[in-house]
Amino acid sequence: MEHLLSDPGRQSDTLQLEASQAFNQLAAMTVVIGFEGSANKIGIGIIRDGEVLSNPRRTYITPPGQGFMPSDTARHHRAVILTVLKEALEQAELKPADIDCVAYTKGPGMGAPLVTVAIVARTVAQLWGKPLLGVNHCIGHIEMGRLITKANNPTVLYVSGGNTQVISYLERRYRIFGETIDIAVGNCLDRFARVIKISNDPSPGYNIEQMAKKGTRYVELPYTVKGMDVSFSGILSFIEEAANKMLRSGQCTAEDLCFSLQETVFAMLVETTERAMAHCGSQEVLIVGGVGCNLRLQEMMGVMCKERGAKLYATDERFCIDNGAMIAQAGWEMFRTNQVTELEDSWITQRYRTDEVEVTWRD
Structure with missing residues (x-):
């Protein structure tokens, strides 16, 4: 105590520390x-x-x-x-x-x-x-993702009905490395669900995920990655037209289209996420947002992470969905x-x- 009283600067620092604690x-x-x-x-x-x-x-x-x-x-x-x-x-x-x-x-x-x-x-x-x-x-x-998964400093893939972003933290900001230049991936899935009249209960994305598990044929779709950004509007337009033609002619099933759409848009997201990881030297990926509870997306991201010796963090619908x-x-x-x-x-x-x-x- 005596040395603190004799050193006003040190006393001030100690008091500030105690106040902060x-x-x-x-x-x-x-x-x-x-x-x-x-x-x-x-x-x-x-x-x-x-x-x-x-x-x-x-x-x-x-x-x-x-x-x-x-x-x-x-x-x-x-x-x-x-x-x-x-x-x-x-x-x-x-x-x-x-x-x-x-x-x-x-x-x-x-x-x-x-x-x-x-x-x-x-x-x-x-x-x-x-x-x-x-x-x-x-x-x-x-x-919320950081709290639940205990991820330290991950590259974040944020995917929902209104947002699609690849994010990394640096110097008091969550920096956006890449994002959609038009519609969000969740919006793309939701709008396709409307085209083929998939139920919105509990959500269009969930029902597409379940139908995709029964798909057996991959229908080639546009793959639109532009640097670190992605685009989904062209894919949506293409698959809407394909649905009207191919479903009527019996060339494929609705399940095949759900499977093809998921595989394409998720591959785009994995690619841009991996590129951000390479740039940042990151060994962690955290998927957040409503689309993040899709198990196929988690599986594809998990394969990429395993190949890089990285770790994937994700949550379930309790915390992924808004x-x-x-x-x-x-x-x-x-x-x-x-x-x-x-x-x-x-x-x-x-x-x-x-x-x-x-x-x-x-x-």
């Missing part, structure tokens, strides 16, 4: 509730120090051949969000007073559903007297580094890129 200890006990509703799923999850306390979810499902419109999706979310909120608190066995921070999806996503969830999150934060945090949806997927816990986890990471969103700044944005976020919680 005290804050980290408090953050480790912080409970964050996360609201997600950027597309057709509405989820509310609660995280406490890396532990998922609850994660209920509802999905807006449309008839076969139809997509989901923003206004209809928002109406669905408004109808069920308070029920989901009640479930999240009950499953976690918590009360509003136990919550330390409210996180919500700021973007990217569909405008009307995002606004619906943001309004409820803002209202809850004010009613409960809690700080608010706007979270990037893509960052939520990444942080959920509230992933927003809570990203919010927890942000909150423990003193990030808070002021009420006047708590808007939403449909275009919110992964690399716009300063990642203050990673070295």
